[in-house]
Amino acid sequence: MEKKGLLLVGHGSSLPYNKELAETVAAMIREACPEYIVKCGFMRINQPTIPESLEAFRHEPIDLLVVVPLFLADGIHVAKDIPSRIGLPEGEKRLSFEINGRSIPLVYADPIGAEPLLADLMVRNARKVLAQN
């Protein structure tokens, strides 16, 4: 009963790449952090949806659940759409989540934000395409 749940929320897309990205990142988190049970949930188009994945967490032996948006920045999706799908009032970061007759904390993490690593990744991608073209 020591595990934590991590719901990685992807945007969803009619092309396969967003779902593949979220599933690959989820696998990387599982590998790096065995204390987390990691599931993906998608805001739109793809399955499982956010409510479907929350439901699946009710059967897991977790004592807290953290919802992490795989999004670059705050915006309508992060501020409104995802909270509405997890039942979290806008601006709040925490609620009680019922699981197997118990209440555990559900907390909502921030998106990536202005992260120096993003600048490194942009420059790397620029150099990569310049080297190939």
Added chain:
Amino acid sequence: MEKKGLLLVGHGSSLPYNKELAETVAAMIREACPEYIVKCGFMRINQPTIPESLEAFRHEPIDLLVVVPLFLADGIHVAKDIPSRIGLPEGEKRLSFEINGRSIPLVYADPIGAEPLLADLMVRNARKVLAQN
């Protein structure tokens, strides 16, 4: 005449965060890589638009221009919407860009993709919100 142009393409949003993110990342790239002249362009809602920023690059002393999408994954925006705004046929990575009566190469970089750093950032954001809640 040794500078390179880097057009950082943001999604755009009716909330300020996406534009702030792109501008902050652009400033980080300028700081780290003085060989690049960096401008932002937004796919929707915000200014400058992608065509407006391309136009502004025609007055810069650059000998190539790389367009880098500040997007997590390939998808409709990266595969179709951005190429259509830069005049690049879908699936192509390079075209000729007219600037001061010269032709310079314009190349189109990849989005972030399944990057181990993304998993690190997700775990960091999970731990941060758990520490605060």
